[in-house]
Amino acid sequence: MAAMKKILVAAVVAAVAAFIGHRFLKLKEISLASREVPVKHLNCHYIKNIEYGAEDITILRDGLAFLSTGSHCPGLPWFSDEPGKMYIMDMLHPKPTPVELQIKGELDLSSFNPHGISAYIDEADDSVYLFVVNHPQHKSQVEIFHFVEEKILVHLKTITHPLLHSVNDIVAVGVESFYATNHQYFANDVLNFVTVMLGLPWCDVVYYSPKEVRVAADGLLAANGINISPDKRYIYVSDIMGHLIDVYERKEGEQLMHLKSVAVGSLCVNIEVDHKTGDIWLGCHPNGMKLSMFDPKNPPGSEVIRIKNIHSNQPVVSQEYADNGHVIMGSSVAAPYEGKLLIGSVFHKALCCDFK
Template identity: 30%
Template sequence: MKKIVNGLFTLLILLLLCLGFILKESGVFRKIAPHFDGTAEEINSPEGIEDLTIDHSNGDIYLAATDRRDSEKTGAIYKANTHQKDLNLIDISKEFPDTEFRPHGISLLKKHGKIYLFVVNHRNKEHVITRLDYVNDSLTGFREFRDPLMISPNDILAIDTATFYFSNDHSLPKGTERTIKDFMLDKNGFVVLYDQDKAEKVTQNMAYANGINISPDEQYVYVSATTEKKIFVYRKDPKNHTLEFIDEHNTGTGVDNIEIDQYGNLIVGAHPKMLKFLGHAQQPENRSPSQILKIVYLPETDYKFLQEELYLNNGDPLSGSSVGAYFEKKDGTNDLFIGSVFESKILRLHRNL
């Protein structure tokens, strides 16, 4: 009997330690002190602008929107220009014939004198990568890419017209096993290179592979692992596009999409309290803090990374931030745009320098 009691006591201790680990890693004990050095403007938008990207040559901003609380609804791609005083979101995908179009991650490619938008597209029974040709405020043509390795694609990074990387946040289908492994920080996500009709895994496994982007000189590829709270850095081979792991940075928060500013700095959307974000996913009334980081990668230094928290709120006015994009205008003014997974608005923040 004593052995049974001791065994149960040991099991209870292990369960409590496991629970404490989950709560700590998800940010439950973190104190939120909202701050931003500037002014905030709320802009009404379609639901779920989970990802957006800016063309730094002209200030055009492209936004991927899908209502993730209604699986029957389809989404759209919108465009605006950061120089507009009143941001006017134009639906540039309204002529796109896909009746199951649900864009997620988005990547802008300017190549061969043309503009392309690559998007992760969650159709009813399959995930595809869709390349859209952008001409005169309209998406005029498209190509779809399919592969068995498109298991749970999240974000995308376009390299050429038929070459891109995408992150699989999981290698498991949705279900109980995947949920349990998420809480245990199981590393079953990874990055895939798709190059000229051939796909291959090009990174190690990581816990919830999410945002992906590239340095302006195309030397480094950055990948966020949300539940690991890390940014991984890879050296990109210029010929065959394979990736070599070289660095990692513990951000201390649930990092999501990665955008790159004019200077090559990483602007990262994040979820500082991940369990609150899960609650927000269930009910919009459950507010989840929004956070934007600026990360500078300095590979020639001993410390390698500099991290600055540009923005933090307690869930209002925007809940569940997933992406931030920073744009510096020629007149010296600066805008920080923030999108989220579920909200029907975005933020435009005018930052004081």
């Protein structure tokens, strides 16, 4: 009997070890730990004043670009203890230069930690509202600002809700309504690591309005960037750990119906959409392991991917920029405008490039 117990225990231990080993191999696969990308540069220069990351960038049709900077993300490096800031840059200027936005109103700027952003223009009076995901003390909340003049954001409202528990990015669809992605399921980092190890697709997209808050789509490994088509009919979501861009159609009641997934072969973060062509632009991490195990001697690289004709039967996925981390580390967003391309990063610098 004792010998049988020993055999049984040994078998269980061996099975558990084999399972854990398999999941670690799967984690390396998911994080693209062995991927190296050849350098593919554009004619770029560093954007002045941006030294500690521009995690998200969005550009209005009139050329005004908003940048969220200084994001402190748990598990990733950061090189400044200063709170985050918001910048604006006029892409129509001969030499676009970011200017820090002054934030007015009742918002604790000492703990301001901006992440994903989205701009909304009210068709009634052309007012511009800026929605910013904020992580003070690593909590999740959404700030709504009114862009009132050239250098000023007026804080209007802070939104919190139990369903908005690990917000990564946001896309505004009204003056006070939006879709937001949750990139984690649990508040506990260990449990979240286990969900990734097990490949559990438990993350979701939440719809918020003053009248209702609910899950609009689920079944994602890690929901990251989100944006909307120029005709406002479709929502695009980056499932970063699945290496996919998911396409949803907005239905009655703001529910999202999944239409398709497009493989991109990289860990893509934020999504920007060309106002004219509808092309999808993605700031991506070509190797997630290098990002999480940061080594300045072997820095994490950067990659920009574009998707043309995403709604067709044969979307065209192309790599538009790639760097080994010696120019820009940890790219997170690529925003196009009239032949220019802004590339932001989680904690490093930002680039302005020509792609025509």
